[in-house]
Amino acid sequence: MQLLxxxxxxxxxxxxxxxxxxxxxxxxxxxxxxxLLAIALMFFMLGAPFAAxxxxxxxxxxxxxxxxxxxxMLNQGxxxxxQERAWLSGRIWxxxxxxxxxxxxxxGYLLLPAALASGDAAAVDAVAVGRALYGxxxxxxxxxxxxxxxxxxxxxxxxxxxxxxxxxxx
Amino acid sequence: xxSPGLVIPVxxxxxxxxxxxxxxxxxxxxxxxLLFVLMSLELMLNAVAFVFVLAGAVHGNADGQVMFVxxxxxxxxxxxxxxxxxxxxxxxxxxxxIDSLDGMRG
Numbered sequence: 001m002q003l004l005x006x007x008x009x010x011x012x013x014x015x016x017x018x019x020x021x022x023x024x025x026x027x028x029x030x031x032x033x034x035x036l037l038a039i040a041l042m043f044f045m046l047g048a049p050f051a052a053x054x055x056x057x058x059x060x061x062x063x064x065x066x067x068x069x070x071x072x073m074l075n076q077g078x079x080x081x082x083q084e085r086a087w088l089s090g091r092i093w094x095x096x097x098x099x100x101x102x103x104x105x106x107x108g109y110l111l112l113p114a115a116l117a118s119g120d121a122a123a124v125d126a127v128a129v130g131r132a133l134y135g136x137x138x139x140x141x142x143x144x145x146x147x148x149x150x151x152x153x154x155x156x157x158x159x160x161x162x163x164x165x166x167x168x169x170x
Numbered sequence: 171x172x173s174p175g176l177v178i179p180v181x182x183x184x185x186x187x188x189x190x191x192x193x194x195x196x197x198x199x200x201x202x203x204l205l206f207v208l209m210s211l212e213l214m215l216n217a218v219a220f221v222f223v224l225a226g227a228v229h230g231n232a233d234g235q236v237m238f239v240x241x242x243x244x245x246x247x248x249x250x251x252x253x254x255x256x257x258x259x260x261x262x263x264x265x266x267x268i269d270s271l272d273g274m275r276g
Contacts, residue, residue: 051235
């Protein structure tokens with residue numbers, strides 16, 4: 001269990017290093033997803049399965065998909081075709097795939113009955129989090145909803161086409 | 171400090187978070203492409219969220235995970251706004267170089 005934790009930490013740091021040293025945005029994004037998955041596994045080992053699930057679903061899922069969409073929007077033109085052809089070589093996927101394979105092996109080991117039995121009993125499950133969230137933290141939930149609404153309106157305003165804003169210089 | 175239900179000493183978890191945060195900070199300071207700056211910001215937010223979850227695990231209560239949920243909300247809002255700014259920057263300058271936005275020399 002301890003070894004798995006340090007291995008996940010190592011994978012997360014290695015992938016994070018590749019994120020900030022990356023040249024290609026899509027490859028850096030792949031490594032970022034590996035980092036997030038490793039952190040999710042560490043959350044699971046810390047006894048926070050709800051946080052681990054949220055990390056995978058919202059961070060590695062929703063937020064990263066948003067970034068992929070924007071990268072797709074920006075990469076246009078003929079040069080993208082040649083770039084795409086170069087990316088199809090399997091060499092580029094080897095790094096993230098290898099790190100993900102190690103994470104998958106760790107997850108498989110954690111799902112073994114022996115490892116499950118030795119897991120810590122002090123896990124804080126989703127029920128406790130939900131009770132805290134809608135009990136003493138009710139005001140924060142309302143504030144978070146207002147923050148999300150403000151972000152929604154702001155993002156919509158910022159990405160309007162320039163021709164709809166004639167008084168502003170382009 | 172040893173906590174009964176924890177797989178590792180707390181200091182090691184804090185060390186991991188600190189290293190992850192510093193990697194993200196280095197990315198923010200050194201990269202000029204706005205997309206990479208955003209990814210580095212995500213790394214820093216994740217390091218902070220990890221400390222919250224770790225603290226929640228140390229004390230055995232749900233408050234750490236509540237804070238993690240709120241950081242998740244903050245990250246979602248931040249990414250939405252920042253990606254809108256990325257799109258605007260690309261529309262106006264045809265590049266993602268943040269140093270091209272030096273019109274207000276200070």
